[in-house]
Amino acid sequence: MLNVYLLGTAGQFPRPNRYLSSAFIQSERCGILIDCGEGTQIALSHASVSCKKIDYICITHYHADHVGGLAGVLLAIHNQGRTDPLTIIGPAGLHDVYQNSVYLIRKLAFEVRLLEIGAPNFSVDFGGGRIMPFKLYHTVPCYGYNVEIIRRPKFLAGRAEKMGVPLNLWSAINNGESIFVDGKVYEPSLFYGKPRKGIKVSYCTDTRPNGPGVDVAKDVAGADLLICEAMYSKETRTEKAWETRHMFMWEAAELAKKACVRCVWLTHFSKSNFAPDTELKDLRSIMPNLFIGRDGMSTELFYDNDGERDADYTRLEEELVMDDVGASVSDVIANL
Amino acid sequence: MLNVYLLGTAGQFPRPNRYLSSAFIQSERCGILIDCGEGTQIALSHASVSCKKIDYICITHYHADHVGGLAGVLLAIHNQGRTDPLTIIGPAGLHDVYQNSVYLIRKLAFEVRLLEIGAPNFSVDFGGGRIMPFKLYHTVPCYGYNVEIIRRPKFLAGRAEKMGVPLNLWSAINNGESIFVDGKVYEPSLFYGKPRKGIKVSYCTDTRPNGPGVDVAKDVAGADLLICEAMYSKETRTEKAWETRHMFMWEAAELAKKACVRCVWLTHFSKSNFAPDTELKDLRSIMPNLFIGRDGMSTELFYDNDGERDADYTRLEEELVMDDVGASVSDVIANL
Numbered sequence: 001m002l003n004v005y006l007l008g009t010a011g012q013f014p015r016p017n018r019y020l021s022s023a024f025i026q027s028e029r030c031g032i033l034i035d036c037g038e039g040t041q042i043a044l045s046h047a048s049v050s051c052k053k054i055d056y057i058c059i060t061h062y063h064a065d066h067v068g069g070l071a072g073v074l075l076a077i078h079n080q081g082r083t084d085p086l087t088i089i090g091p092a093g094l095h096d097v098y099q100n101s102v103y104l105i106r107k108l109a110f111e112v113r114l115l116e117i118g119a120p121n122f123s124v125d126f127g128g129g130r131i132m133p134f135k136l137y138h139t140v141p142c143y144g145y146n147v148e149i150i151r152r153p154k155f156l157a158g159r160a161e162k163m164g165v166p167l168n169l170w171s172a173i174n175n176g177e178s179i180f181v182d183g184k185v186y187e188p189s190l191f192y193g194k195p196r197k198g199i200k201v202s203y204c205t206d207t208r209p210n211g212p213g214v215d216v217a218k219d220v221a222g223a224d225l226l227i228c229e230a231m232y233s234k235e236t237r238t239e240k241a242w243e244t245r246h247m248f249m250w251e252a253a254e255l256a257k258k259a260c261v262r263c264v265w266l267t268h269f270s271k272s273n274f275a276p277d278t279e280l281k282d283l284r285s286i287m288p289n290l291f292i293g294r295d296g297m298s299t300e301l302f303y304d305n306d307g308e309r310d311a312d313y314t315r316l317e318e319e320l321v322m323d324d325v326g327a328s329v330s331d332v333i334a335n336l
Numbered sequence: 337m338l339n340v341y342l343l344g345t346a347g348q349f350p351r352p353n354r355y356l357s358s359a360f361i362q363s364e365r366c367g368i369l370i371d372c373g374e375g376t377q378i379a380l381s382h383a384s385v386s387c388k389k390i391d392y393i394c395i396t397h398y399h400a401d402h403v404g405g406l407a408g409v410l411l412a413i414h415n416q417g418r419t420d421p422l423t424i425i426g427p428a429g430l431h432d433v434y435q436n437s438v439y440l441i442r443k444l445a446f447e448v449r450l451l452e453i454g455a456p457n458f459s460v461d462f463g464g465g466r467i468m469p470f471k472l473y474h475t476v477p478c479y480g481y482n483v484e485i486i487r488r489p490k491f492l493a494g495r496a497e498k499m500g501v502p503l504n505l506w507s508a509i510n511n512g513e514s515i516f517v518d519g520k521v522y523e524p525s526l527f528y529g530k531p532r533k534g535i536k537v538s539y540c541t542d543t544r545p546n547g548p549g550v551d552v553a554k555d556v557a558g559a560d561l562l563i564c565e566a567m568y569s570k571e572t573r574t575e576k577a578w579e580t581r582h583m584f585m586w587e588a589a590e591l592a593k594k595a596c597v598r599c600v601w602l603t604h605f606s607k608s609n610f611a612p613d614t615e616l617k618d619l620r621s622i623m624p625n626l627f628i629g630r631d632g633m634s635t636e637l638f639y640d641n642d643g644e645r646d647a648d649y650t651r652l653e654e655e656l657v658m659d660d661v662g663a664s665v666s667d668v669i670a671n672l
Contacts, residue, residue, distance in 0.1 A: 013412060014378045038408040039375045042350045064407055064440045071400055072374040076349060096439075103436040104400045 002027050002149055002199045002301040004225060007043035009293040011206070011231050011246070011268035012065050019043040019295055020065045021268040023203055023227055024054075025147050029127035032056045033073065034145055034203045040069035041076040047296050052080040056124070056131060059090035060205060061142035062097050070101040078108045085111040089124060089131065091141045092116050117143055129198075134219035136204065137211025138245040144204035144219065151303055154193035165191070199301050202261070205229035205268045208245050209255045217259040224301050226259065227293070228252045230266035233273040234282075246270075249279055253286040267293040338363050338485055338535045338637045340561060343379035345629040347542070347567050347582070347604035348401050355379040355631055356401045357604040359539055359563055360390075361483050365463035368392045369409070370481055370539045376405035377412040383632050388416040392460070392467060395426035396541060397478035398433050406437040414444045421447040425460060425467065427477040428452050453479055465534075470555035472540065473547025474581040480540035480555065487639055490529035501527075535637050538597070541565035541604045544581050545591045553595040560637050562595065563629070564588045566602035569609040570618075582606075585615055589622040603629040 003026040008019030020037025024044065031053035033040070044051055054077055059067050067090075077086065088098065094116045102108075115124065123132040129150055133143040155174055165186070169179045173188045180186075202220035206229055209216050220226050230253075231246035241248055247255070249266055256264035264287055269276055276292045283290050291297070339362040344355030356373025360380065367389035369376070380387055390413055395403050403426075413422065424434065430452045438444075451460065459468040465486055469479040491510055501522070505515045509524045516522075538556035542565055545552050556562050566589075567582035577584055583591070585602055592600035600623060605612055612628045619626050627633070 013415060014375075014381075014408075016378060016382050019378075038405060039350075039378060042352060042355075042375060045350075046352050062440055064411060067440065068407055069374060072350075072404055075400060079349060100436045100439040104398055104403065104433070 001303075002147075002201065004201055004227075004299050004301065005047045005049055006227065006265055006267060006293050006295065006297040007040060007047055007049075008037065008295055009267045009269060010065075011229065011270050013271055014039050014065075015271065017295070018269065019046075020069070021205055021229070022069075023267075024049050025201055026053065027126075027129055027147075027149055030055050030129065032058060032126075032131065032147055034058045035060055035066045035205075036069040036073045037065040038068040038072075041072040043295060044073070044076070047298065050080060051076040052082045054082075055084070055086060055126065057086065057088045058131060058133070058145045058203075059088065059094070059097075060136070060144065060203075061091060061138060061140050062093060063140065063206070066206075067097060067101070070098070071105060074102065074108060074112070075105060078110070082110045085113055087113045087115055087124070089115045089117065089133065091143055093141075134216075135214050136207035136216065137214040138206045138208075142206055144202060144207070144216065146219065146223070147201045147203075149199040151196040151198040152192075153195055156191050156193055160191050197304055199224050199303065201301070202226045202228075206231070206246055208242070209247060209251050211245075217255050220255075220261060221259045223259065223261040224263070225299065226256055226261040226264045227267055228256060228264055229268035230276070231268055231270045231273065233270075233276065233279060236270070236272060249273070249276060249283055250286065253283045253290055256287045256290065263289040263291070265291050265293045265297065269293075337639075338483075338537065340537055340563075340635050340637065341383045341385055342563065342601055342603060342629050342631065342633040343376060343383055343385075344373065344631055345603045345605060346401075347565065347606050349607055350375050350401075351607065353631070354605065355382075356405070357541055357565070358405075359603075360385050361537055362389065363462075363465055363483075363485055366391050366465065368394060368467065368483055370394045371396055371402045371541075372405045372409045373401040374404040374408075377408040379631060380409070380412070383634065386416060387412040388418045390418075391420070391422060391462065393422065393424045394467060394469070394481045394539075395424065395430070395433075396472070396480065396539075397427060397474060397476050398429060399476065399542070402542075403433060403437070406434070407441060410438065410444060410448070411441060414446070418446045421449055423449045423451055423460070425451045425453065425469065427479055429477075470552075471550050472543035472552065473550040474542045474544075478542060480538060480543065480552065482555065482559070483537045483539075485535040487532040487534040488528075489531055492527050492529055496527050533640055535560050535639065537637070538562045538564075542567070542582055544578070545583060545587050547581075553591050556591075556597060557595045559595065559597040560599070561635065562592055562597040562600045563603055564592060564600055565604035566612070567604055567606045567609065569606075569612065569615060572606070572608060585609070585612060585619055586622065589619045589626055592623045592626065599625040599627070601627050601629045601633065605629075 005024040007022040010018035010020050014020045019039045022035045022040045025032040033054045094114050117133050123130050130148050132146040136142040136144050172179050173191050176188050200223045202223040230249040232241050232248045341360040343358040346354035346356050350356050355375045358371045358376045361368045369390045430450050453469050459466050466484045468482040472478040472480050509527050512524050536559045538559040566585040568577050568584045
């Protein structure tokens with residue numbers, strides 16, 4: 001299971017109803033904050049996310065609207081009593097950005113580890129999952145992030161029983177260890193069923209859909225949830241999106257369709273894109289399972305066939321519904 | 337006339353209903369922002385204050401909750417098209433704090449001038465008024481700010497007429513220039529009435545009421561409006577206020593009374609002081625014209641005897657009233 005919280009949905013400048021774009025992903029064992037522009041600590045508080053749970057902070061790039069709230073988030077984490085180490089991941093230059101950000105902070109009660117994104121297949125494993133940055137095409141070096149929860153193949157208990165594996169060795173197999181039975185070595189894979197799909201969440205801002213060596217659809221392919229920048233409405237000049245290396249909403253919808261993601265949340269709206277809901281019908285004609293992001297939107301994602309519950313992609317706390325942004329989430333759902 | 341906007345009222349950490357403590361003062365010719373913790377650019381937007389109007393940014397001290405939003409405010413000012421120079425005033429160390437704050441900013445369309453507070457009587461004159469820092473007693477070097485609008489003495493037109501001063505010289509007198517009439521030099525003060533009280537707004541956070549070389553009541557004496565820190569409720573341990581060099585609400589009320597200010601707004605509430613209104617009755621028994629600060633509170637201050645309007649010290653836009661903080665502003669006024 002994975003909980004995803006969309007903390008802020010504004011690009012460039014925060015607005016009274018939209019904090020700067022940021023998301024928090026909570027797995028059973030790990031909390032991951034992606035981006036932290038100015039005000040993110042307030043957005044976390046709005047979403048009732050305890051800062052103490054943040055194990056990783058992933059920075060897409062070093063524009064102020066994506067990292068200007070780093071010091072505030074770190075102070076809030078400190079204040080909530082964290083003592084476990086925390087890791088910050090970001091493009092080259094992270095050490096300087098970090099040092100400048102924490103200039104006013106005297107002391108943190110936890111160790112901060114800095115990981116600059118290196119080789120093309122750079123990834124970070126955490127308990128039960130993996131963080132994988134992928135290159136984007138923006139005006140400065142920029143990365144999106146895939147967060148994947150790995151699902152173990154099914155343990156074939158019948159086979160283990162048939163082959164006389166004692167019960168006390170079953171957990172070793174489950175932990176991926178080889179076992180000895182009657183003088184023979186058995187690889188654990190012998191007792192595993194077919195590979196099973198895990199859960200994939202992709203976070204993608206700021207970027208054009210494509211660029212030199214960049215094909216975002218390929219990197220976010222098959223995601224259960226794509227959180228995608230959608231800076232501009234169709235009213236904006238095409239040149240503007242090219243100059244600033246951002247996307248139109250319709251481009252984000254096309255990208256989501258091409259990548260065959262299950263659901264897409266649009267985010268990082270420009271100030272000029274003040275009523276993104278007005279394009280919803282057109283966007284849905286491209287990608288039906290598309291939602292206009294709102295601060296505080298959240299969902300729980302489950303493994304396939306886990307039964308009882310389907311993901312509700314627009315869980316939104318009542319008090320966070322913003323009436324002045326356009327159609328409400330319930331309208332959106334009603335119009336599906 | 338002077339407009340005062342209380343932008344944020346939280347101390348240490350911003351909260352969903354309280355941005356970090358900050359105020360904006362707008363005279364006819366000059367806009368002054370005092371403190372800019374994280375989120376101040378959003379608070380300015382909430383209060384419908386155009387960032388472009390900010391001519392001075394006065395920083396009380398270099399704790400993150402008072403300066404962490406500097407980069408965001410500067411970017412917002414840039415975005416709103418300011419090209420006129422802007423001056424930042426703060427304690428020693430301003431140059432380093434500024435350089436670290438703007439590390440992520442590539443370019444601003446306006447010149448930024450930095451003024452470190454120097455000699456004891458350091459002050460900055462702007463058109464028609466003066467900014468005067470005064471020392472506070474906190475855990476780090478810290479200053480409060482008096483903003484004074486200077487009122488010219490009345491021009492004694494009758495005297496000028498009687499003494500045969502031609503009409504075309506009257507504006508020179510008004511501008512403080514000496515004049516020549518019939519071979520004689522007349523000082524302008526000859527045509528001025530008694531000195532007249534201007535308008536004084538005092539901003540005072542973070543501090544104890546007194547300390548070595550510090551007597552806050554003396555510095556804010558006679559202010560038309562005192563915006564004063566009031567970090568703790570009476571439930572807090574006395575030692576805590578001493579250790580952190582902050583005030584209890586009752587201390588701020590006593591200070592306001594001692595300083596004979598006309599009105600005091602309390603601000604910079606600790607997270608632990610989540611319902612400051614509960615002490616309002618007791619605080620009013622000390623200082624009747626006392627208000628619990630709320631984000632977005634504003635007032636217009638006028639010269640004495642200007643007639644028609646009295647200052648309404650709690651003008652608060654309807655949409656900014658926060659119901660969950662305790663008694664509403666209308667309750668407060670009703671209980672006066």
